[in-house]
Amino acid sequence: MNPDLTRFQPAFRMDPFAAFDLERTTTGGGAVPFVVGERRWSVYRNVNLSVYSGQVCNARCPFCVEELRPASRGTALSLQKRVEPDDARYFERLDAVLALTRPLDPTLSITGGEPSLDPRLPGILARIAAHGLRKRTITTNASGLLRPLPGGGDVLDALVAASLAHLNISRAHWDAEVNQRVMRIDPPQTEADLRRIVARARDAGMRPRLSCVLLAGVVDDLAACERYLAWAAGLGVDNVVFRQLMRYDPRTTAPNGVTRFTDTAAVGLRPLLEALRPSTSDRPGHPHFRFVRHVVGYYYAVEVYAYDGPAGPMDVCFEGADLAAIEARRDADAPLHELVFHADTALCSTWQPWDGRIF
């Protein structure tokens, strides 16, 4: 029987292992066939295609997921990040991949590195729009969004022209100086720019969302989350996700600065969320957070809340992820859960361009 994901399930609390069942708990509810040449794959029905920009990031977040992913598989970002040098070849392959995956009707996300600084981004956006992919999103530290483009307008105009639905902006703290100490972006993210970006995105029908990692001594309890929400609401944002630093399996991971930082700075979501259990006969729920639903991914689990506190009404998500779950579900016959178009033009089912190659 399918569990009702709009009812709080204590066993699912931020636990991808406990929550995931492809047929019963995911939004896609199963897999579909995907034939490429002689090979036949089985792919998650609501699969996401990530266009992984080859642009090196201009921040130095000590928790960088881009670095943690290869480390969790015993390798390094410098080996994972290969870039096709020829523009014509890159875009010819991107077009081919978008056509090939069209029957899967994937959602589409652009990620990096820092995609807003990628000279190829306008071309990527034009092709994504031309192929009509649904639910298009980008994840960025925002530093290149106001960058003028050679043909006129700026990067944010190009996102709008490509009808992106969501603009996910990483921001670790409401205070710009604290944020800069954590993320070390060059040049720093200013609040004035952020305010301008949010206003323009909203006016154009794109939904800006702020993404905040939970870090010890930075944003590490519910009071700090509410303070962050108040600041976000003041910017005009009504959608925030708080993320626990990704867990990983130390037995398969090559230790680096990110793993060492994660070990000392990670804040557990479960204790933080204890106060957000829905009302029961013997205990009232939280006055500002109303549980809406669970979202269950193959290595992540999300709790979605409707927030109605001093910051005003907002959608708030709390997300936990465990890279070890990816490895645990890896098996030759298992469905492919995600698709990644790498900067070297390989289409793979993993974040390493040499592994799980499809096309």
Ligand code: SF4
């Ligand atoms: S902004 Fe994102 S990609 Fe860049 S260093 Fe921070 S976490 Fe990594």
